[in-house]
Amino acid sequence: MDHARYWETAGATKTFTHPLDAGWLSTVRRTASVLDYGCGYGRLMAPLSDAGFERILGADTSAALIERGRRERPDLRFDIIKSPPGIAQPDGSFDLVLLFAVLTCVPGDDDQRALIAEIHRLLAPGGLLYVSDLLRQPDERSRRRYDARGVFTTEDGAVCRHHDIGHLRSLLRDFDLQAEQPVEVRSMNGHPAAAVQLLAGRG
Numbered sequence: 001m002d003h004a005r006y007w008e009t010a011g012a013t014k015t016f017t018h019p020l021d022a023g024w025l026s027t028v029r030r031t032a033s034v035l036d037y038g039c040g041y042g043r044l045m046a047p048l049s050d051a052g053f054e055r056i057l058g059a060d061t062s063a064a065l066i067e068r069g070r071r072e073r074p075d076l077r078f079d080i081i082k083s084p085p086g087i088a089q090p091d092g093s094f095d096l097v098l099l100f101a102v103l104t105c106v107p108g109d110d111d112q113r114a115l116i117a118e119i120h121r122l123l124a125p126g127g128l129l130y131v132s133d134l135l136r137q138p139d140e141r142s143r144r145r146y147d148a149r150g151v152f153t154t155e156d157g158a159v160c161r162h163h164d165i166g167h168l169r170s171l172l173r174d175f176d177l178q179a180e181q182p183v184e185v186r187s188m189n190g191h192p193a194a195a196v197q198l199l200a201g202r203g
Contacts (some may be wrong), residue, residue: 038102
């Protein structure tokens with residue numbers, strides 16, 4: 001299955017589970033401009049809105065996921081990313097960017113670097129980037145299917161990447177890493193998985 005087509009079909013039915021640590025956002029004012037990059041159906045946007053954040057934009061490449069989000073939360077603002085990784089917003093438009101389980105869906109090194117560069121452009125000085133993503137799993141099943149970079153294809157056709165923590169830190173080298181914590185999540189197909197969250201500031 002074509003990778004883009006996956007997110008318009010099987011991928012648009014998935015449930016995403018990475019937890020949002022509200023404590024990491026305690027210093028972010030509720031009037032801050034927030035971008036949920038790769039928002040899917042708006043799972044993170046909804047609790048942020050319910051917590052009083054007033055200016056949230058969700059952006060995703062999948063029209064099917066965006067439509068799902070608009071059905072579930074018509075009060076939220078969603079945009080489709082037409083030419084990834086670029087978003088048609090001015091430099092420094094956002095005070096906070098969420099990047100949850102997005103890098104796992106962008107397996108190429110160059111594509112990942114381009115995405116992080118775009119987020120750096122979009123963040124205002126002093127803004128925060130909150131990343132949550134999958135680590136390489138230690139079980140034998142995972143090790144057998146990884147290529148050298150941790151890329152693999154799921155049973156239902158998604159091309160994904162699990163990461164070494166050093167690689168994720170390297171991607172954020174132009175940011176000020178402020179916090180890092182391990183988390184346990186469920187994968188899109190319901191398997192328990194080790195993940196990590198990183199909070200980084202733009203100088």
